[in-house]
Amino acid sequence: MLAAKMNHSELCRYLLHRGAAVNTRDQKGRTALMVACENGSVETVEALIHGGARVGLIDAMGRDAAHYGAATGNALIQHYLQEAAQRHSWASEEQSPDLSSQASSSRQSLCKEKINSPRKRKAPQPPTSHPNQGDREAYEEIVRLRQERTQFLQKIRGLEQLQDQQKQEQLEIQNGSLPILEKQLEDLQNQLAETANEKENLKKELEVLRSRLSLCEYEKENTSYDIETLQDEEGELLEFPATSELLSKKTLNASTEELLATLQGQIESLTQKNKKLMEKIQVLEKDEKEQSEADTSGDFIPVILYDSLRSEFEKLKGQQLEAQELLESLESNGTDGSPRKLISAEAYEQLKDDYEKQIAALKEALEKISLPDDQMIRENRAMERKADSEPEGKSKFNPVTREELEQLMNELNETQEKYQAALVEVKILEDQIELGILSMEEKEAEESSRIELETVKATLHQTREELKERDQKMKNLEGLLRVQEERGAQNCSTEAYEEVKATLGASLDAMSQEKEVLLKRCTSVETELRELRASLEEERHEMLEGRSSVSQALQEETTKLREQLKAMTKQHEEVKAHVEELREGRKKLEEELQVTKERLASQFVPRVDHEDVVEKLKATLSEAEERLLEMKEKYTSTQTELTELQKTTEMYRRESVPLAEHARAKEALEGTLWELKAKAKLLEQELKAKAQEAFHLQVQLDEVRQGAVSTEAHEQLRATLQAEIEALKAKLSDLGSKHEQTCTEVFQVQREALFMKSEKHAAEAQLAAAEKQLQSLRAESERLQELHSHIEHSAKLVKEKDKKITDLSKEVFKLKEALKDLSELSSGASPKGIFLPKVESELDVAAFQRTIKDLEQQLIESERRHSNIISLYRGHLLYAIQVGCPGLHS
Numbered sequence: 001m002l003a004a005k006m007n008h009s010e011l012c013r014y015l016l017h018r019g020a021a022v023n024t025r026d027q028k029g030r031t032a033l034m035v036a037c038e039n040g041s042v043e044t045v046e047a048l049i050h051g052g053a054r055v056g057l058i059d060a061m062g063r064d065a066a067h068y069g070a071a072t073g074n075a076l077i078q079h080y081l082q083e084a085a086q087r088h089s090w091a092s093e094e095q096s097p098d099l100s101s102q103a104s105s106s107r108q109s110l111c112k113e114k115i116n117s118p119r120k121r122k123a124p125q126p127p128t129s130h131p132n133q134g135d136r137e138a139y140e141e142i143v144r145l146r147q148e149r150t151q152f153l154q155k156i157r158g159l160e161q162l163q164d165q166q167k168q169e170q171l172e173i174q175n176g177s178l179p180i181l182e183k184q185l186e187d188l189q190n191q192l193a194e195t196a197n198e199k200e201n202l203k204k205e206l207e208v209l210r211s212r213l214s215l216c217e218y219e220k221e222n223t224s225y226d227i228e229t230l231q232d233e234e235g236e237l238l239e240f241p242a243t244s245e246l247l248s249k250k251t252l253n254a255s256t257e258e259l260l261a262t263l264q265g266q267i268e269s270l271t272q273k274n275k276k277l278m279e280k281i282q283v284l285e286k287d288e289k290e291q292s293e294a295d296t297s298g299d300f301i302p303v304i305l306y307d308s309l310r311s312e313f314e315k316l317k318g319q320q321l322e323a324q325e326l327l328e329s330l331e332s333n334g335t336d337g338s339p340r341k342l343i344s345a346e347a348y349e350q351l352k353d354d355y356e357k358q359i360a361a362l363k364e365a366l367e368k369i370s371l372p373d374d375q376m377i378r379e380n381r382a383m384e385r386k387a388d389s390e391p392e393g394k395s396k397f398n399p400v401t402r403e404e405l406e407q408l409m410n411e412l413n414e415t416q417e418k419y420q421a422a423l424v425e426v427k428i429l430e431d432q433i434e435l436g437i438l439s440m441e442e443k444e445a446e447e448s449s450r451i452e453l454e455t456v457k458a459t460l461h462q463t464r465e466e467l468k469e470r471d472q473k474m475k476n477l478e479g480l481l482r483v484q485e486e487r488g489a490q491n492c493s494t495e496a497y498e499e500v501k502a503t504l505g506a507s508l509d510a511m512s513q514e515k516e517v518l519l520k521r522c523t524s525v526e527t528e529l530r531e532l533r534a535s536l537e538e539e540r541h542e543m544l545e546g547r548s549s550v551s552q553a554l555q556e557e558t559t560k561l562r563e564q565l566k567a568m569t570k571q572h573e574e575v576k577a578h579v580e581e582l583r584e585g586r587k588k589l590e591e592e593l594q595v596t597k598e599r600l601a602s603q604f605v606p607r608v609d610h611e612d613v614v615e616k617l618k619a620t621l622s623e624a625e626e627r628l629l630e631m632k633e634k635y636t637s638t639q640t641e642l643t644e645l646q647k648t649t650e651m652y653r654r655e656s657v658p659l660a661e662h663a664r665a666k667e668a669l670e671g672t673l674w675e676l677k678a679k680a681k682l683l684e685q686e687l688k689a690k691a692q693e694a695f696h697l698q699v700q701l702d703e704v705r706q707g708a709v710s711t712e713a714h715e716q717l718r719a720t721l722q723a724e725i726e727a728l729k730a731k732l733s734d735l736g737s738k739h740e741q742t743c744t745e746v747f748q749v750q751r752e753a754l755f756m757k758s759e760k761h762a763a764e765a766q767l768a769a770a771e772k773q774l775q776s777l778r779a780e781s782e783r784l785q786e787l788h789s790h791i792e793h794s795a796k797l798v799k800e801k802d803k804k805i806t807d808l809s810k811e812v813f814k815l816k817e818a819l820k821d822l823s824e825l826s827s828g829a830s831p832k833g834i835f836l837p838k839v840e841s842e843l844d845v846a847a848f849q850r851t852i853k854d855l856e857q858q859l860i861e862s863e864r865r866h867s868n869i870i871s872l873y874r875g876h877l878l879y880a881i882q883v884g885c886p887g888l889h890s
Helices: 009-017 032-039 042-050 065-072 075-094 098-104 106-120 129-238 241-246 249-294 306-332 337-370 377-389 394-435 443-488 494-545 550-599 607-655 659-706 711-828 832-889
Strands: none
Touching: 009 042, 009 711, 032 042, 032 065, 042 075, 065 075, 129 711, 129 832, 711 832
């Protein structure tokens, strides 16, 4: 009705394809056809008539669709209404439902006539016979197409009905399953609430039982106190002269001792029972703890164990914090041995630099004397030939010295790396020793440290041997220099000699300056060692005086030593920079040597001057050797001092207690002090309470003495006391039975808690299964929605196919009319003028045949697509039914 009022023909067609009722009425009794005729919408009227709208229906006013069409005055609407009325009359006369569909597709039959007639007419034939045959064939094809269309529409409607049924079933399933699941969830929630309530009740019962136990203990204490008071009173009463005549001490003592023995036995049995029960409770709590730890989920923790677990967690936290503080304190505490070793390493590096510089100076001198000149190439070649003829020549000797020097440099670098690695290891060991990590009990660590120390000693021994080898190589180089000087003295000129002398003097001055600097540094190192000795002695005194301030002193010393380390590293870097500068100077000297070689060709030096220079060089070399010996002696002395210091540190370490043990002992002593103080306070409080009790007893005794008690009163008191004792015994037996009952109840409650726990797990499993079912149902609903969208798409395709069929029927009708016109023209024309229309008609027929072929191909493609869509829909539907059936049964 709304689509008709809005004149929306496409929407009307879509609704009719979806199975909407065409002849529905509004409040006034009007149908959609009447509303469309009143609005004058031709397309909507046509769509409604094709959809099966009845023309003869009447509204509340007695008007039909023809009345509304005549009121608008639209001729097309009236024509459609008349055709629909005629079809209805034909259908009622022939009583066949197929004729209405054939009448609606009359235009399609005309189109099919023209499609089929030109196919068979390949040659010109008489025009009278073709229309009848083509009409019949086209009519048969149209009937077949209409039947197929009706079958497809029926299939689509059946599929839509199945889809609607499945949707309704899904909705019913969802509406039925969701309440069931909600009920299950509510039941599970109620069960959880009940379990929580039961847990709270059990907790309350346990608290009540604990309060009862405390009351029992309190009553025991009171009974013991009453018994002691009775003993005191009986002893004091027996001392009176009035009671000594009436009662004998033996009888009283025997009766009281028996009562006391029985009561004490009962009290001890009850205490043992209480202990056993407490042990059982502890065992049960441990079992519950183990079960809670064994649970993988970790969601369920008994309420009873929550407080104990919390306290244990806090204890563990405190232990972790204490361990972290200890580690930080150990890391903050510095070491004393590392800087000492680093200082010795610096001294060793300085000595090594001295040796390297001396080797470099000797090498430069060799290169200046031995390398050939560019200007004297011929003379040098002659000298080389002579040298080749001799057994040991000059040209063969020089490259050997270079290779040896390179080997020496490589060995120096290797020894430096080994020595530094050994120093690092020694530093690590000393750190570990001074921090107290290596204890006397750990023998394996001591053995490893000894092995590492032995390796360090071996490396030091190797370095010493390498130094000796270098000294020998230095001596060999000096001998080579002397030989070369003797050979080149005859060929040297004065200017070259002076230049060489000047360069050598400059290099010697530089060497002497560097050695002075190194000596200063050695003296500074010795002073630092002395300061370290003094600091060690002060530390020893401080350790003996008081170990409380050890940690602070160690921290300060570590900071100082770290600063010294930084300073020494800076000095090391400076020395490295100085070595690089010396290397650059060496390069410059090599360049100068090359310049001097060029001048050595024509000028010569006298032999006397050359000998003077050689003597001076020997003197300087002897001085350098003496200084080297002094440096070696200082190095050995420093090493001996370091070994002595290491021994003293080991002695101190053995004699002294580690900081961690000292701190532990201190903490233990402090704890014991606090405990003793607390005990002293408790004892003072107990003394005060006993003093008050003694005062009250003294007052009671005074009152008793003032009022003399007779034997009858004493007997009455004794009878009353015995009755009270019997009552107390009965109470004790009742309490024991009640205690046993409470124990059994506690065990039952714990069993019920475990049972509820298992029920909770089962309920959670049911919840998970229900959630899985919900997810599967949701997935099925999504699949069905996708199928619904596919069905809608197929309906749209069918609609498009219907449109194409109507368009084709219209075109066929037009072609049929054009053929009729052509046949009439061909029959009325003369035989001479027949030829031209035949040619034109043949051209038209060929064009029509092409169009018909294209249309047939389009129809075949549309049918193929439709069949693919239907097969796909069937496959999806079968899959949905197969998947949905187990969910429905479940």
